[in-house]
Amino acid sequence: MTTMSASDPASFAGALLTIDLDAVVANWTLLRDRVGGPARCAAVVKADAYGLGASRVAPALFAAGCRTFVVAQVEEAIALRAVLPADAEVLSLGGLPPGSAAEFAAHGVTPVLNHLGDIEAWTAFCRERGEARPAVVHIDTGMNRLGLGPDELDCLIEQPERLTGMSVRLWMTHLACAEADTPMNAQQLGRFRMALARLPAAPASLANSSSVFLGPAYHFDLVRPGCALYGVNPTPAAANPMRPTVRLDARVLQVRSVDTAMTVGYGATHRVAGKGKVATIAVGYADGYPRTLSGRGHVFVGGIPAPVVGRISMDLITVDVTALPEGAVAPGALVELIGPNRPVDTVAEEAGTIGYEILTSLGRRYHRVHVGGTA
Ligand SMILES: Cc1ncc(COP(=O)(O)O)c(C=O)c1O
Structure with missing residues (x-):
């Protein structure tokens, strides 16, 4: 029988927010x-x-x-x-x-x-x-x-x-x-x-x-x-001179095999085009991940993009991981929602909002870690 260790909440948190x-x-x-x-x-x-x-x-x-x-x-x-x-x-x-x-x-x-x-x-x-x-x-x-x-x-x-x-x-x-x-x-x-x-x-x-x-x-x-x-770009017409300050990684809860004629999530908005795999991730609109990102944008798994499919729900999002190498995504793995592959401004643009709103909505349920700083 396995028991969950209480020593490191980060190891089982739904999502980790790292603030630099x-x-x-x-x-x-x-x-x-x-x-x-x-x-x-x-x-x-x-x-x-x-x-x-x-x-x-x-x-x-x-x-x-x-x-x-x-x-x-x-x-x-x-x-x-x-x-x-x-x-x-x-x-x-x-x-x-x-x-x-x-x-x-x-x-x-x-x-x-x-x-x-x-x-x-x-x-x-x-x-x-x-x-x-x-x-x-x-x-x-x-x-x-x-x-x-x-x-x-x-x-x-x-x-x-x-x-x-x-x-x-x-x-x-x-x-x-x-x-x-x-x-x-x-x-x-x-x-x-x-x-x-x-x-x-x-x-x-x-x-x-x-x-x-x-x-x-x-x-x-x-x-x-x-x-x-x-880290939000103050000069939107030019390259961002600022350093990114946050990284958001969320955990894969389940990976499903799907096939033609199946649908994914509330409202059955995403219809599966063929044999594939869908991963369910432990973040939702209650964590400030905008519902307007339903069926839009990507998360990254080991640097490889995986498209968001279906509706964002309160605690979960679903992503199509069919194109990922076998074994690249399994329950417990972390995927990048905000980070080097997905800057805050990109997430905001895809969601039809601004980086300010993405940052100020960052969820209270995230396991937060501040790194660096002398204070
Ligand atoms: C009066 C005032 N000064 C400064 C700022 C900072 O603006 P920004 O986040 O665009 O640098 C704000 C932000 O709303 C503000 O209301």
């Missing part, structure tokens, strides 16, 4: 070197560092010299504080939810103020405390999403006393189409420059990952890359 912290650090270093000194390159680690684990990624980047970390929500910022030294700066993009100012202050989190109401609430809080606490002010130069719109910006320019009591850490804006060659980038840059010329002097920040590659005019005092740190 050295690659994340190398990507940050590449971006830092493009813009200049370390203090000028932040790291966007919202959504759990785009799915890679902020509690591991952020300390590794701090050890490499990064001092500014950006998240979307105050809860994320508070969690990040617990894993970073006190001299790390944590910025939270989502404004100042009503009644939250004391929470920001208590945890040393710098809010990004998105409208005049945010500015009013933060300055009132600072005056009450008698402390000119820092905040970032977001100017909307064309996204029409967050930030001071044109009317609010004019109002702030005419009445700079609205800022009295606080310290402007940064003026910030965000490009709508940084990854594309479009006149909108120069338009937004022009609007930002005009605003800076009319506002009280303070450092400025515009660039996300792709904007770093638009040239020094877009760099200002601090760049805020996210996706490029995690």
Whole structure:
């Protein structure tokens, strides 16, 4: 009788997600070197560092010299504080939810103020405390999403006393189409420059990952890359300058012999064309493997592609392994879903989405291993 060893969960996990912290650090270093000194390159680690684990990624980047970390929500910022030294700066993009100012202050989190109401609430809080606490002010130069719109910006320019009591850490804006060659980038840059010329002097920040590659005019005092740190191509029209950071291998649960007239999976969407073999793999849409990949794309077995056939189900996918050499795939074997043969951007393109979504959806059931990093 055989018993399962509890000593190494990786040996029986349905899927293994390997996260390379050295690659994340190398990507940050590449971006830092493009813009200049370390203090000028932040790291966007919202959504759990785009799915890679902020509690591991952020300390590794701090050890490499990064001092500014950006998240979307105050809860994320508070969690990040617990894993970073006190001299790390944590910025939270989502404004100042009503009644939250004391929470920001208590945890040393710098809010990004998105409208005049945010500015009013933060300055009132600072005056009450008698402390000119820092905040970032977001100017909307064309996204029409967050930030001071044109009317609010004019109002702030005419009445700079609205800022009295606080310290402007940064003026910030965000490009709508940084990854594309479009006149909108120069338009937004022009609007930002005009605003800076009319506002009280303070450092400025515009660039996300792709904007770093638009040239020094877009760099200002601090760049805020996210996706490029995690290996997504920030220059989609050219080769990817970033290192891949994740590898996803999933286990074969069963291999079936099939023949003409049989179908595979829910909805019987795949009809078998002749004698062959189908392998069932332990990953599904509940793990963030998109259902739109039903009948699309490949997994790789020992570097050989095997097409996905039939629907992706909650916990399983099915692949046609007929063309693989005899014995190449057996229950327990691992197949590559994301890795050197299938970069994140390829998986995303086949799924009709973007690398950001593939990464931030990476499953909670995966057996996660972080490798590298000094922290
Ligand atoms: C305001 C802001 N800055 C920077 C980033 C990072 O962008 P990217 O992941 O494209 O580098 C984001 C991401 O959504 C953002 O919202």
